[in-house]
Amino acid sequence: MDANYIDSYYYPRFLDSQFPSPSFPGSPGGFPGSPGGFPGSPGGLQQAPTSPPPAFIPQQQTATPFAVDPGAISLCLFRNTYIWLRNGSSFWYYPIFVGPRSVAGFRWNGRFWTIFGIDTRRIVSFTCF
Template sequence: MQNYFFNPFLTAWQQPPFAPPGMSPFGPGNLPLAPPPSEIPMQPYKIDPGSIRRCKRKYTYIWLKNGDSFWFYPVYIGRKSISGYRWIGFWWIYYGTDLKKIESFVCV
């Protein structure tokens, strides 16, 4: 994991994608304000870049190919990657991953 620090000599587009707690690097209103649902959904979909687009700004449960699974709130879905906020049990952290690493998902 790479540590990011603000550098006043870089322009805004060169700064790393971080923001103060409670703020999103993609603008206000993207950070989920509540915890995810307490129950894990049971009918996952296989990953497809087109199919996961409908999950943008929705609570999404993700199963990774390495066996990890977690609640996720996507705010960016690209052709090869996804980023947003990952629930770690008591708060959201900013997280991103390659779409190839996702085994399946369900958004609610």
């Protein structure tokens, strides 16, 4: 499975005006309570963070043998989060949406934030600030 896996049903295109807002059954224009966008995002769009993440790499927390619980990582929404993947990669992340099997947000590439989605089964551990 690709590292950029995105659960397309739960991860609508939302970051650029060229992408239309999703419509889900029973919810005209988008998610319930937030026409055309994500809950808590003004105007239905969510922008990348305007500043870089912290300049340090945190110590890895105890890794889990199973998939990361979406409920646990949802506590890191809209916060700088450091993520360790099963393949050994690690990076700063700024999650803005958590679905049943995936997380969407922005990944720091060392110079700027880029949109990034990941399957929660690929995450070994994470810590947020």
